[in-house]
Amino acid sequence: MHDPAGEALRALTRPGMGTENAGPALRALARMLRPRTVVEVGAGSSTLHLLLGLSDARSEAAEDRRIVRGEVAAEERASVLRPRSVLDDYAPKLLVIDDFSVPGTSAHRVRETARTLGLDAMLTFIERDFFALADHELDAWGPLDLVWLDAGTQADDAGFLTSLWPRVAPGGTVVLHEPYLATTVETYETHETHDTYAGQDRGRVACRVVPTPLLQELRRQAALPDAGFDVLALGEPHKHRQTGLLLLRKHGAGERDRGVPFPEELRALGEIDSAVAPRLGPAVETSGAETAGAETAGTGIAGTEAADGILAALADDTRRTVYSAVVLQADTTQGIAERLGMAPARCAKSLAALERAGLIASTEKLWTPVDDVWRQAAPRRPRPRPQAVIPSKQGKRRVFLEGLVPLFAPDRRYPEAEVNEILREVHPDVAALRRHLVEERLLARADGRYWRP
Known part of the structure; x- marks a missing residue:
């Protein structure tokens, strides 16, 4: 052809x-x-x-x-x-x-x-x-x-x-x-000695393929x-x-690290609780701020974790239908399945996921909604950090502004909207912060973009 x-x-x-x-x-x-x-x-x-x-x-x-x-x-x-x-x-x-x-x-x-x-x-x-x-x-x-x-x-x-x-x-x-590139490396013939280079003779040259x-x-x-x-x-x-x-x-705009441990995210997705994160390198340390407020309260999930679990559980059409049936009338697994015209096994799987999310509970074989879970989710969300005060004196303001520079990655150009988003967490007057950072030459600006010089 x-x-x-x-x-x-x-x-x-x-x-x-x-x-x-x-x-x-x-x-x-x-x-x-x-x-x-x-x-x-x-x-x-x-x-x-x-x-x-x-x-x-x-x-x-x-x-x-x-x-x-x-x-x-x-x-x-x-x-x-x-x-x-x-x-x-x-x-x-x-x-x-x-x-x-x-x-x-x-x-x-x-x-x-x-x-x-x-x-x-x-x-x-x-x-x-x-x-x-x-x-x-x-x-x-x-x-x-x-x-x-x-x-x-x-x-x-x-x-x-x-x-x-x-x-x-x-x-x-x-x-x-x-x-990768091919290059020559010098090797050593080692004699019996405890000194680093004493007892070693240069003389062998070998070709190696190494990272550039x-x-x-x-x-x-x-x-x-x-x-x-x-x-x-x-x-x-x-x-x-x-x-x-x-x-x-x-990385895209939505690829920042969420700061939530791997097992907790799996649980929020309705997957098994016993999963262990693979360790391909040194262990990743989790800061206390990331785990604060993670204590359980009745449903097994609290704060942000509870909110994420609710969203994940109700993202599925079948689970939403099953949850609505439980809210309207407490019933057994068999009874809910019959009312919905659904296979009992499929209904049981959705009920288990809703229970893990803390949305329902089983009492005397009857599934009932857990109203408390909605109140538990909202108040435990992380509070925004307190707004800083921009110092009026130039010397102190310079020190304050230098502390903001690490918020911006080197060798990256930011559109003004993203700069505003980053600085808004520090102070609502983002225009003043931008102006001070540029005046102090801590950020450079051209064509509507900012970067660390």
């Missing part, structure tokens, strides 16, 4: 150069993430993989839109879709920055191939040195959902990230090639509290060059 895209990819790909896995992975990412704005630094066969992935995603998005609108019957697919996310037209674009300075580059052929395959409407070539682009030119691209960096050295990659990361949208992903300096630095940053991004390095153990992919994903 004739496959124009496959033939074009084979013509663009240099055999043995090690990109045979990276390209298909990028195509799969484009389908999975459905990015609207994609940036690639360094054109090549990967450009075509990205375009094909965006074309696949566009076709799938159009089909999902028809399903949500009821034009196509597909119940199972409809059950997993978020309607609001698929109703808008999906029109992705790929911006490729390449100055064609690399000898033997296939960039010109990529552009011609995209035109032949009818994919050029999504493609914009920027024939420039990336580092010659001005800030306003980068800003004009809008929020970036997917970035592919495959050009230059480790220092170049660091420069690309410095420029592009603040412009990556929440939930956006940056992909880099070669997170950039990967090590990014792992250190990601390990810090509130880093705001995840790091995943995928290696290819059978190679020592052109190996693997490095993925950096910026």
Whole structure:
């Protein structure tokens, strides 16, 4: 069967150069993430993989839109879709920055191939040195959902990230090639001695594949509290060059740590109480503030935990129906099932989940509602911390403002609305706090965005 895209990819790909896995992975990412704005630094066969992935995603998005609108019957697919996310037209674009300075580059052929395959409407070539682009030119691209960096050295990659990361949208992903490198390391021949280097002879030089300096630095940053991004390095153990992919994903707006222990969240979801969190690294310490007010009071769940448990329990249609039946009339499991025309086993499962949430209780085989649970949930919610007072004297105000700087992550640009949200927890006059922070040069501001200088 004739496959124009496959033939074009084979013509663009240099055999043995090690990109045979990276390209298909990028195509799969484009389908999975459905990015609207994609940036690639360094054109090549990967450009075509990205375009094909965006074309696949566009076709799938159009089909999902028809399903949500009821034009196509597909119940199972409809059950997993978020309607609001698929109703808008999906029109992705790929911006490729390449100055064609690399000898033997296939960039010109990529552009011609995209035109032949009818994919050029999504493609914009920027024939420039990336580092010659001005800030306003980068800003004009809008929020970036997917970035592919495959050009230059480790220092170049660091420069690309410095420029592009603040412009990556929440939930956006940056992909880099070669997170590992082959290098030589000096080993020692050890003689019998207790001294560290006495009795050791230099002389053996071995080749090792190790994480790149950039990967090590990014792992250190990601390990810090509130880093705001995840790091995943995928290696290819059978190679020592052109190996693997490095993925950096910026956290979305709703991905802050909720501060609730793992077993308690499972219980709120109606799952088993005996689950133990897996320990893949050092134990995570839980502060006293996170566990305060967690004492049980009659129903087994209190305060915020009770409220979360109620919401989780009543998020299910069947459990809401069963709970309504109990509220209207105390009854046995069999009686409730018969009144609702429901299988007893299914009814019993919903009753057990409602009991764990503290909404109902069993007395003399009758299920009755627990009215107290609603009063217990609301008063125990965490109280907002007291508002601070902005010192009037410049010296004291400077010290006060310096204490606010850690609220903002380094190397991240915040829109003004998010800055206001953060500062409102400190003092209601967020405009004054913003102004003081900028005047003291503790925050920088440009084009409606703020960052730590």
